[in-house]
Amino acid sequence: MTMLPGNYLGRKGGSGVAQWIINKMPFHDVYIEPFCGCAVVASLKKMAMVDNVLIDKNIDLIRFLKTHYSSYDNFTVLNVDCFSFLDTFICDYVGQGKKVLVYLDPPYLPEVRSDYVRSQYEHELTMLQHRQLLSLMRDRLLQFPKNLYFIISGYKSDLYMSMLQDWFYFEFQTMSRGGVRIESLWTSFNPDEYIKHQYDYVGSTFTERQRIKRKCDRWISKFQKLSFDEQMVIYESLKNTLNI
Ligand SMILES: C[S@@+](CC[C@H](N)C(=O)[O-])C[C@H]1O[C@@H](n2cnc3c(N)ncnc32)[C@H](O)[C@@H]1O
Structure with a gap:
């Protein structure tokens, strides 16, 4: 940029x-x-x-x-x-x-x-x-x-x-x-x-944003190790929980 x-x-x-x-x-x-x-x-x-x-x-x-x-x-x-x-x-x-x-x-x-x-x-x-x-x-x-x-x-x-x-x-x-x-x-x-325009800046400080990002990476890495069917079960229930 x-x-x-x-x-x-x-x-x-x-x-x-x-x-x-x-x-x-x-x-x-x-x-x-x-x-x-x-x-x-x-x-x-x-x-x-x-x-x-x-x-x-x-x-x-x-x-x-x-x-x-x-x-x-x-x-x-x-x-x-x-x-x-x-x-x-x-x-x-x-x-x-x-x-x-x-x-x-x-x-x-x-x-x-x-x-x-x-x-x-x-x-x-x-x-x-x-x-x-x-x-x-x-x-x-x-x-x-x-x-x-x-x-x-x-x-x-x-x-x-x-x-x-x-x-x-x-x-x-x-x-x-x-x-x-x-x-x-x-x-x-x-x-x-309101639903935010973007979620990349959640957290009040740089350190907090980094902590949230690390947590997200950990969860994604666990999620990727699941079978596709298990991933879909979680995906569907997340959608229901969040009502989206
Ligand atoms: C506080 S500064 C904005 C700084 C900006 N947030 C940034 O990150 O660079 C205010 C700006 O308003 C502009 N400005 C002042 N009067 C204006 C007007 N009537 N119409 C449009 N811009 C105006 C000034 O030129 C100045 O760039």
Whole structure:
């Protein structure tokens, strides 16, 4: 895989934070990331089958991502202001009956940055735009109570805590340029109640994920030693137990 820009501000690359976010994602046909930056989360997750829409106002990053994803038919990479396009994508795809997941990682509010002067993006959001974004999500959820899921990350702030008070809230300790920080995540749904989009990042740390993977390898190796009929008995009863 081509290396994505490694030092981009706010990049979700450190300490397993991208894996932690992906592990909360429910199954979806369409993935939309309107503030994608260098798209670390999109590059680590299993792609959505119908469309993967990556949007950022930063022309250099989008040029890079367009090259990176040029051979995929199901990637739409756009250098536009997401406020003009996000709503259209959501309404079109949910209107067609697709399951749509929108993951947002907007520029952080000034009040939650340890060094606002030095840590600025070329494109920032005003306080009003943060409010508009949160209102847009709430409005669309009222319009489409099914098949639409939002995940938004950032740092804890009064604005987000009050406007998303009925959402699910999670924290993750990570390293940023300013030292140890608590990354916050809000989801419009309870992740425990949905089939995940992928199961490769189950486990809260790298060590735990390794432990689960080793356990899986042991069980698979035992399973492979059984006769085909015995394998099918187990397969059928697993399906019944899991109701799938
Ligand atoms: C916190 S960063 C995202 C970092 C990203 N998660 C990553 O892993 O690289 C926020 C991004 O939002 C972009 N941005 C700011 N305003 C925007 C807008 N109105 N429309 C689209 N992108 C915008 C910035 O260019 C920046 O790349």
